[in-house]
Amino acid sequence: MSIFLLLFLEFFKMGALTFGGGYAMIPFIEETVLRHGWMTTRELVDFIAVSESTPGAFAVNISTYIGSEVGGFPGAVLSTLGLVLPPFIIIILIAKVYEKFKQSTIVQGAMLGLKSTVVGLIAATVMSVGLEVFFSGGIKTETFLSANFYVSLGIFAAALFLLLYKKLNPILIIVGSAVIGIIFGYTGVISV
């Protein structure tokens, strides 16, 4: 299959099957990019940070980025088009009958499953990203003795506290984590 058709189809599937938008798409994206070798988990995490720091919807940003990385400008256009097309068509089709659609048992039943599965799916992504952040060198004794591990742990704990209890803006979290990384890097505490 041509790479352009593949990009279009993969992102079409994501556009058609992810509910809730944004981070709810990450598990799907992760599986897709790993399966095709388009990105590693680490590159995906880095891109989440880039996307949070630039305007626009996360899903659009990542489809454009992967499309461009894999297939240049035409790849970027086709991935983004693939992502946008399913919601575009579906919304136009149901806009007029939305009241009925919303109250139907079928929609309500399916939404019960979809809203629940997304929680489990993102939790699974948290686990794979957590392994990447703390144990990229494997789970062994040396990991727990390295400064890298504790610097990551400290940034993670502080960021989580500030996000959940102080409702800090995600961009500030990213900028703050970057500054701490740079300080510990140039003072020779961590090795990257």
Added chain:
Amino acid sequence: MKQKFKLCLQLFLTFMKIGVVTFGGGYAMIPIIENEITDKKGWIDADDLLEVVAISETTPGPIAICSATFIGYKIAGVCGAFAATFGVVLPSFVIIYIISLFLRTFEELQVIKYAFFGIRAGVLALLIKAVVSMFKKAPKNIVAYIIMAASFATVAFFSANVIIVIVSAAVIGLAATLIAKKAGKKL
């Protein structure tokens, strides 16, 4: 005809503006849509806006795309839907395409390597926050909890295919709702 074209052009420009100023996408966009579309233009009222959020949640795809298409369609039909959606996508597309051209070279710089080392731990916290907020919006009953746990376990430990997990979850949710309805019970 000319009137409609003008309306579509306005929709395109307004949604392009929304696309430029929204960081974080999705829900971050709703207050900005409210400001631009409801307060300034008066195109839709506050009740309609609630409907926009609800429809975006019950249909697949990114919230930003769903809401742009829906609002555009309500105001000016298919042409409006196209104009609004194209407008909201264009800024991110251009910005990210330009970034994609130099991101890999940029990441080779030592200072950026250090920065991303820190950032990755921060992003992990962002993802956990996403789990927490998705959990708050999810239904709270035994079926929902089982689906959450099963989705996590199958993907995290058995690398299950995400599409199959999503479709199964929808089918199980539907089956449970139908069974509960038939038995006259609440889930």
